[in-house]
Amino acid sequence: MIDLRSDTVTKPTPAMRKAMAEAEVGDDVYGEDPTVNRLQERAAELFSKEAALFVPTGSMGNQIAVKLHTKPGDEVVIEERGHIFNWEMGMPAIASGVTIRPVRAARESGMLTWAEIESALHINMPYYACPTGLICLENTHNFGGGSVMNAAETDEICEKAHQLNLPVHLDGARIFNASVALNEPVADMTRSVDSVQFCLSKGLGAPVGSLLLGTKDFIAEARIWRKRFGGGMRQAGILAAAGLIALEESPAKLATDHENAKKLAEGVAQIKGVSIDPKKVVTNIVIFDVSETDKSSSDICQRLKHDDIHAIPFGNSIRMVTHCDVSSADIDKTLESLEDMLG
Numbered sequence: 001m002i003d004l005r006s007d008t009v010t011k012p013t014p015a016m017r018k019a020m021a022e023a024e025v026g027d028d029v030y031g032e033d034p035t036v037n038r039l040q041e042r043a044a045e046l047f048s049k050e051a052a053l054f055v056p057t058g059s060m061g062n063q064i065a066v067k068l069h070t071k072p073g074d075e076v077v078i079e080e081r082g083h084i085f086n087w088e089m090g091m092p093a094i095a096s097g098v099t100i101r102p103v104r105a106a107r108e109s110g111m112l113t114w115a116e117i118e119s120a121l122h123i124n125m126p127y128y129a130c131p132t133g134l135i136c137l138e139n140t141h142n143f144g145g146g147s148v149m150n151a152a153e154t155d156e157i158c159e160k161a162h163q164l165n166l167p168v169h170l171d172g173a174r175i176f177n178a179s180v181a182l183n184e185p186v187a188d189m190t191r192s193v194d195s196v197q198f199c200l201s202k203g204l205g206a207p208v209g210s211l212l213l214g215t216k217d218f219i220a221e222a223r224i225w226r227k228r229f230g231g232g233m234r235q236a237g238i239l240a241a242a243g244l245i246a247l248e249e250s251p252a253k254l255a256t257d258h259e260n261a262k263k264l265a266e267g268v269a270q271i272k273g274v275s276i277d278p279k280k281v282v283t284n285i286v287i288f289d290v291s292e293t294d295k296s297s298s299d300i301c302q303r304l305k306h307d308d309i310h311a312i313p314f315g316n317s318i319r320m321v322t323h324c325d326v327s328s329a330d331i332d333k334t335l336e337s338l339e340d341m342l343g
């Protein structure tokens with residue numbers, strides 16, 4: 001099976017499974033799991049943030065951040081295709097009592113400029129306006145096609161936001177992919193955001209887990225909200241052990257996933273009726289439009305399944321994500337299958 005649906009499908013490596021079996025554990029709700037503590041300390045060190053908290057999912061990390069940065073009635077500014085807005089099941093409204101102000105980025109990459117963000121802000125407005133409480137960024141931008149924002153661009157947005165006393169949270173589910181693509185350390189890319197969440201369970205290949213990072217006070221509060229959200233785990237060192245390996249060993253492997261994605265993008269761009277600019281594919285996500293072919297995106301994905309190739313249709317487009325369990329030969333097979341069907 002060639003599973004290109006997402007990088008969330010990655011299976012733990014033998015080294016991860018061994019580390020999990022041998023992990024030293026304790027009760028993490030009491031802060032007594034030595035492996036979780038090591039993972040949190042290492043993540044904080046790598047990101048040059050004061051503290052980190054191990055959470056079960058990226059969604060939980062994001063939602064705790066939304067909760068802590070806002071108060072009920074606030075508005076959160078986010079790009080229209082952003083994960084927090086589209087794929088976290090209305091939790092900003094449910095858990096934090098906030099509304100979302102989605103802003104469509106002019107750039108196909110989904111990366112907002114400060115001018116676009118500024119035009120959506122409600123600050124210094126009459127008291128009956130819905131006040132902006134938070135700006136959320138996403139790097140890489142999943143539905144922007146794995147696009148990246150560099151440290152300088154992130155700094156500029158944060159600086160302007162901070163001048164207005166607005167916090168910035170970064171959904172950095174795939175920040176290591178961005179870091180590899182831009183050759184910038186994750187600490188630089190996140191130095192000016194108030195909080196960042198990144199996932200161990202996507203391209204880094206761990207089975208479970210994300211880290212939320214920020215100041216010591218922010219993380220102390222986040223620990224309370226993690227428990228309230230039902231994410232207080234006990235002997236979670238079993239999971240953190242795999243996470244530690246993911247953190248140390250996996251970033252160096254991401255360049256291969258990016259090469260495979262580029263090869264896939266260049267290949268599909270040759271197929272009649274398929275539309276994609278391979279130059280824009282810089283990480284591991286490939287989104288291509290098939291509206292000019294004689295088949296719908298769902299038909300194409302259905303037929304790919306006959307060759308045991310799995311991808312997800314979204315509207316007129318198909319998304320394929322490369323990861324450590326997809327090889328260059330798998331990309332060849334996928335391209336062959338698509339060419340047979342559409343060529």
Ligand SMILES: Cc1ncc(COP(=O)(O)O)c(C=O)c1O
Pocket residue numbers: 008056057058059060062083084138140142171173174199201210
């Ligand atoms: C950009 C982005 N943020 C957050 C998440 C949420 O992660 P999780 O599935 O661990 O909740 C995802 C999941 O795919 C994602 O793509």
